[in-house]
Amino acid sequence: MGRTPCCDKKGLKKGPWTPEEDETLVSYIKKNGYGSWRSLPKLAGLLRCGKSCRLRWTNYLRPDIKRGPFTLEEEKLVIQLHGILGNRWAAIASQLPGRTDNEIKNLWNTHLKKRLLCMGLDPQTHEPFTSCGPTIKAPASPATRHMAQWESARLEAEARLSRESSLFNRPTPGKTDSDYFLRMWNSEVGESFRKFNQEDKTTCQSPASASQASSSTKCCSFSAVTADISPNLAGYSTTASNQNEDMECKSCKSYNAGSDSSSSIELEDSSDSTLQLLLDFPINNDMSFLEENVDSFTTYSAMQL
């Protein structure tokens, strides 16, 4: 139907790679780089299609691949980023050095998604389910939406930049979206955004004490992760645990087995999980001004209620 598969040529091998094939591919790329995936298999003497070679290299053979289980920090980051970016695995992977999009996708589908479901959270929206499906939540504050859009664009640009810089044997491409983003950031639009934040900071009061409410949680210790990401999620997990403290899904159990440091955690109360998510996000470049505005945004958010 329609498109013909790329590997339907007779003689091309499919399925798992052998150590010999790996060796051939690695030594060829080390020596010659990967100019064209299409022609690479022929030049390297592999009976594989270019697509298969590229996948094998990027997901398994690349020297900077970090193997082994994901750490708690990495899982936190994946959930944070998924909340912002959705199923854009490549963009998420660009923020986790040594991890591939495929690996993260697998992690999400086999572990994290189930854990969210187990906690009664919609894996797509990260919002609690109600008996009639996902909760319809009041829209985030304008500031939050604005920040989320910029953060999403920034991550995308960063992903592209890191991809481009990693292509050690490929010609430098022309103008890209990242160029565009950087131009935008330095343009009037970016300026107005920065100004907006600055004004917000000066006009808003100090953070309300509303964020002081805290409680401990006992249910799925997965909430150790979600608590850091979103107070809303953590708060919900507490509620869920009250409803059925003995109920713990397999996925959560396996998670608990790997982490026992989270039996009790501090939770904050906030109406805007997206805002908190962004504020929790590790920022170490010129977006650092966002951190400076934690107080004002928290207040702004509270004022929207």
Added chain:
DNA sequence: AATCATCACAACCGCAACCCT
């Protein structure tokens, strides 16, 4: 010990965006 179910992850497929001519 055998069988079945579930899990984990590597690999494949097809679409869409991008690039080049």
Added chain:
DNA sequence: CAGGGTTGCGGTTGTGATGAT
């Protein structure tokens, strides 16, 4: 500008490993 080729991405599948019965 159009069209064909190439690459990147996300969804899905296949299969070996592991656990449960």
